Amino acid sequence: MAGAAAERESVRDGETLYGIADLAAHFDISQRTIRFYEDKGLISPKRVGTQRIYTETDRQRLSLILRAKAIGSKLSEIRTFLDLYGREGEGREKQLRYVIARTGEKIAELEDKRRQIDETLDELRLIHEGSKARLAKFEAR
Amino acid sequence: MAGAAAERESVRDGETLYGIADLAAHFDISQRTIRFYEDKGLISPKRVGTQRIYTETDRQRLSLILRAKAIGSKLSEIRTFLDLYGREGEGREKQLRYVIARTGEKIAELEDKRRQIDETLDELRLIHEGSKARLAKFEAR
DNA sequence: GAACTGCTTGACGTATACGTAAGCATGCGC
DNA sequence: GCGCATGCTTACGTATACGTCAAGCAGTTC
Numbered sequence: 001m002a003g004a005a006a007e008r009e010s011v012r013d014g015e016t017l018y019g020i021a022d023l024a025a026h027f028d029i030s031q032r033t034i035r036f037y038e039d040k041g042l043i044s045p046k047r048v049g050t051q052r053i054y055t056e057t058d059r060q061r062l063s064l065i066l067r068a069k070a071i072g073s074k075l076s077e078i079r080t081f082l083d084l085y086g087r088e089g090e091g092r093e094k095q096l097r098y099v100i101a102r103t104g105e106k107i108a109e110l111e112d113k114r115r116q117i118d119e120t121l122d123e124l125r126l127i128h129e130g131s132k133a134r135l136a137k138f139e140a141r
Numbered sequence: 142m143a144g145a146a147a148e149r150e151s152v153r154d155g156e157t158l159y160g161i162a163d164l165a166a167h168f169d170i171s172q173r174t175i176r177f178y179e180d181k182g183l184i185s186p187k188r189v190g191t192q193r194i195y196t197e198t199d200r201q202r203l204s205l206i207l208r209a210k211a212i213g214s215k216l217s218e219i220r221t222f223l224d225l226y227g228r229e230g231e232g233r234e235k236q237l238r239y240v241i242a243r244t245g246e247k248i249a250e251l252e253d254k255r256r257q258i259d260e261t262l263d264e265l266r267l268i269h270e271g272s273k274a275r276l277a278k279f280e281a282r
Numbered sequence: 283g284a285a286c287t288g289c290t291t292g293a294c295g296t297a298t299a300c301g302t303a304a305g306c307a308t309g310c311g312c
Numbered sequence: 313g314c315g316c317a318t319g320c321t322t323a324c325g326t327a328t329a330c331g332t333c334a335a336g337c338a339g340t341t342c
Contacts, residue, residue: 019318019319020318020319021318021319030300030301031319032300032301032302033299033300033301035320035321036299036300040299049307049308049320050307050308050319050320050321051308051318051319051320052319052320067257067260067261068261070254070257071213071254071257071258071261072212072213074298074299075298075299076298084268085268093276093279096272096275096276096279097276099268099269099272100269100272100273100276103265103266103268103269103272104269106265107262107265107266107269110258110261110262110265111262113211113212113258114255114258114259114262116208116211116212117212117251117254117255117258118255119208120208120209120212120251121248121251121252121255124244124247124248124251125244125248127225127226127240127244128240128241128244128245128248131237131240131241131244132241134237135234135237135238135241138234138237160288160289161288161289162288162289171330171331172289173330173331173332174329174330174331176290176291177329177330181329190337190338191289191290191291191337191338192288192289192290192338193289193290215328215329216328216329217328283342284341284342285340285341285342286339286340286341286342287338287339287340287341288337288338288339288340289336289337289338289339290335290336290337290338291334291335291336291337292333292334292335293332293333293334294331294332294333294334295330295331295332295333296329296330296331296332297328297329297330297331298327298328298329299326299327299328300325300326300327301324301325301326301327302323302324302325302326303322303323303324303325304321304322304323304324305320305321305322306319306320306321307318307319307320307321308317308318308319308320309316309317309318309319310315310316310317310318311314311315311316311317312313312314312315
């Protein structure tokens with residue numbers, strides 16, 4: 001990953017840049033939302049004058065933010081979440097322990113959520129299939 | 142006090158009854174939260190004078206509500222969610238179609254959420270294990 | 283029978299996650 | 313040079329999901 005990043009740095013000439021409208025359209029969110037995330041410190045685009053300029057990295061960050069949101073993380077959590085990804089390259093012992101602890105918590109939390117979703121899915125499928133079967137009887141008359 | 146109510150459980154029909162404090166303690170939520178759900182029409186306990194009395198069915202309903210919340214449903218959604226469970230026994234054709242449609246949507250939604258959680262889990266495990274491996278090197282010195 | 287405890291109903295406050303509107307700056311296309 | 317689109321900041325508004333008093337009633341205890 002560090003190698004790929006370095007490589008992308010070297011071909012910076014060809015790096016695609018985005019305006020706020022581009023990202024808003026791509027992710028189907030409002031510009032206000034993107035600015036809001038910036039206020040919360042989740043993304044820090046470059047500026048040209050006052051205008052925000054987003055790099056590919058920013059775009060991926062935003063993608064991560066949205067997925068984290070989709071699985072039920074709060075924005076305040078997402079901030080430390082992003083830090084985990086950011087710190088991955090660093091190797092200081094204390095930070096490693098921190099990352100291990102936090103990711104461990106999150107993993108347990110998500111596994112639990114997954115279990116609950118599975119249970120709910122089982123029940124819903126029962127109702128779904130049962131209703132379909134009962135409907136079939138109606139139509140068979 | 143409500144605990145006392147649970148103890149002298151209605152021997153007549155053998156059904157266990159609960160006070161609001163019982164449920165709050167059991168599910169580790171506040172009494173305020175339970176009353177809030179009632180305001181939203183999610184549960185409708187019996188009353189003895191002004192006091193709320195919950196049956197086993199109410200308890201199960203509350204359990205369902207909390208699980209639905211845990212997987213990211215909004216309270217407004219949970220209301221129709223509960224209707225699905227309630228209507229399961231009824232067999233009117235139109236209602237069956239409704240139930241099939243709604244459960245189908247929810248199933249698709251949850252399956253998607255499950256996928257996203259799995260992806261996130263994969264990434265987190267990579268970071269987690271990778272960090273543990275790197276930490277092991279530190280300690281091996 | 284006064285204090286204590288638990289429950290009740292408002293009414294208002296709070297955190298999160300944005301939406302919306304107003305007003306100003308900037309850049310383009312003609 | 314002018315109008316229109318696009319973007320910026322500031323500020324207030326909104327929906328959700330509760331928390332936090334405040335004040336009162338109903339049993340229970342001492």
